[in-house]
Amino acid sequence: MRLGLLSDIHGNRIALEAVLDDMPPVDGLVCAGDVVGYNPWPAECVATVRERAIPTVRGNHDRAVAAGSAAGFNAMARAGVDHARSALDDDAIAWLDGLPERRAVADGRVAVVHGHPDDPDHYTRRREFAGGLIDSAADRLGVAEADLDALVLGHTHVQHHGVFPEGVVVNPGSVGQPRDGDPRAAYAVVDLDDRTVEERRVEYDTDAVAAAVADAGLPERIGSRLAEGR
Template structure:
């Protein structure tokens, strides 16, 4: 049986990422469903760490905004952070983000895992929330010939089995929005079947908030970490 760590929406929160990696312990591989950067104060270190972990990652909407400098779809504060992140990232890590695919397929034993930030139809902007109807989940994933679909973007964890296909959103490592401030991730086990469970871990929110303030980033992105919204 293969054990895979699933993460998403790290958003340059190194403290949260380090806590998650320590908590998930030994895994065979790590998959990141996008948004490595944006909102948080340590983009360079987060990208470096995920590269060192050899994580398979896809492009998120904030990643795309940072590397493309296309801020039109962002609100004013998010655009401000994206611009700041562009200035903070070194050339190697900017190049790394620019080459991330919008979709990925990962082989695990006899199973295929499809990875995207938003949805298979709209990799960057679309969302699937836990309250989505079964019909919506079927329609959005029906053309994906994989045993599991890993998503991000909503910052809200989800794990559902629809017509024999596992749909997993591990929630957000760096900025949860489900009223739980603990960093969120998932463990996927690939044996005869694929199954996953969502896990939470606490981290030093105060230090992250202080780094946000010290960096001159909008205070909102530090304050909200305490409340998981």
């Protein structure tokens, strides 16, 4: 079974469309949260995820939009939450509010979270994927559970994965706001049968997104940093 892995779409319709157009043949899609936030198209991104019935977990921006509170967020993140609150109808906000923090897909073979199995707001950094640096890394990240082939998470906007005897841990990176110095939209494909991961990137029109950010009255830096992958 092959699954396409998405995360951190963050209201970037143009990036999401590019990823879906680039997606190779897969048996299904999953999303590790933060469908909304920052960029100008939260309603369109929520609609796409819902129309495609993509299993999704609730990210911290999804939660903030649903709750109407961006406590602890910086100015850009707060602006994205406010924009999403104004752009989404009650049904879409209720959908965000109803997303779980963790879910199992592929007959229980894959667990999907946003930040970490024990803390949805924890930034699981690249170093935590390295078994040579942290003892029992697979146990820490929750892939030692019976019959679990993969753990999918996001939140950092940095694409990477780890392969352990117990299974694979994958952060597909951010569709809508990569932060690893590569401006291309990020996603991944995992093959559950041979436990391999393909990290994929696709170019999209960051200038068009930056222009839409300005048109929406959002902070300019939300758009300009997309070209830097920051």
